[in-house]
Amino acid sequence: MTQSLEELRSWDREIVWHAFTQMAEYEPLLIERAHGCVLVDIDGREYLDGVSSLWCNVHGHAHPRLNEAIRQQLDRVAHVTSLGMSNPTTVRLAKRLVDMAPDGLRHVFFSSDGASAVEVALKMAFQYWRQCGVPNPRKTKYVAFGDAYHGDTLGAVSVGGVDRFNEIFRPLLFDAIRLPMPDCYRLPPGVTREAAREYYLDQLESCLRDRHDEIAAVIIEPLVQGAAGMVVHPDGLLAGIRRLTRQYGVLLIADEVAVGFGRTGRMFACQHEHVTPDLMCLGKGLTGGYLPMAATLTTDELWQAFLGQYAEAKTFFHGHTYGGNPLSAAVALASLDVFDEERTLDKMPAKIERLAEHLARIARLDHVGDVRQHGLMAGVELVQDRTTAEPYPWHEKRGISVCNEAMRHGVWLRPLGNVVVIMPPLSISLDELDRICLAVEAGIVAATA
Secondary structure (H helix, E strand, O other), rough: OOOOOOHHHHHHHHOOOOOOOOOOOOOOOEEOOOOOOOOEOOOOOOOEOOOHHHHHOOOOOOOOOHHHHHHHHHOOOOOOOOOOOOOOHHHHHHHHHHHHHHOOOOEEEEEEHHHHHHHHHHHHHHHHHOOOOOOOOOOOEEEOOOOOOOOHHHHHHHOOOOOOHHHHHHOOOOOOOEEEOOOOOOOOOOOOOOOOOHHHHHHHHHHHHHHHHHEEEEOOOOOOOOOOOEEEOOOHHHHHHHHHHHOOOOOOEEEOOOOOOOOOOOHHHHHHOOOOOOOOEEEEHHHHHOOOOOEEEEEEEHHHHHHHHHHHHOOOOOOOOOOOOHHHHHHHHHHHHHHHHOOOOOOOOHHHHHOOOHHHHHHOOOOOOOOOOOEOOOEEEEEOOOOOOEOOOHHHHHHHHHOOOOOOOOOOOEEOOOEEOOOOOOOOOOOHHHHHHHHHHHHHHOOOO
């Protein structure tokens, strides 16, 4: 059966329900193939992938090492359940992850996506406090931050803080203790950038001092809050949070789904501040952006709390059909090999510096209020007034207008409201990075004229 291109567009518009997309306004964009950092649509037009196919592609598309790893695994076995059995490829990946993770994370629970990895962490923390050496069943609350994003399942949404995404589901959610987003751009009155870290840590300490007996865990996106608009936290904040959670006997969950696997310039964001969380959630870049897979890493202390006789019912009663899938594990292992073979992290500083140079120029545009960067993650925030930081109304779709203009320059981007995101594959070349940033600049000029 052969379909015309118009039929495909029609079916895409009328049958496929796209995520975070108003289908009444959707204009089909069908990507037929890709190579390196380039996407090719069904009409043969090429676009540089400026946001890593939603922040997950690491080494580029159609990478021969990754493709071959899937082919080889496919000839052995495509699927093995993780309920009571495993397979060698998944076991090797688990060992590889604990060897490279922050010290002390020694156990891996596989799932299918980042939100699921967060759900696992929330449930593990909850169950831990009922089964640990000195149980404290009162610990049922979670501390989360303003405008946090941890996924779209109900537990992940409950600790999430993006009201535009979450408000309609409020009756379905559990209550989280919400602290201010550690933002260095829109600071509270009287708080300077230099004092921001201590201000936000004081907020957390006050909360923990008063309520630690009922708090199971603090959950945070280390260093950068992605969906909040690429908000970069003050230096040292994460280490301070780790110190306070230890001091008050509260678990720390690090959601590294977006920031892990080299995005910040190191393999994991926690490594910048020498932090080992109690639970660390991974996803997106785990398989190099090829196949769905996520993982929750945890410590011996948590692991031990779930061990016992069958009749004690200490088992972690949670699982996913495709958790630990061998095809996904095979490409994840190959991706980690490519990090070593292509010296991916060693090549990052030059790319990070080139991006910073472009952002410094873009920051001078009349309607750019703030530029934020950590590694190869960046956000450019558009405002009506630079002096007051007054945002454009959401419904004006200024960020979308920038991205539409960038497409005319051969660059595909996806904004976060008024924030234009730049987050290319780590394999991006300097010339390609130049093209992306120049397209962003042209888009901003057009969208704010």
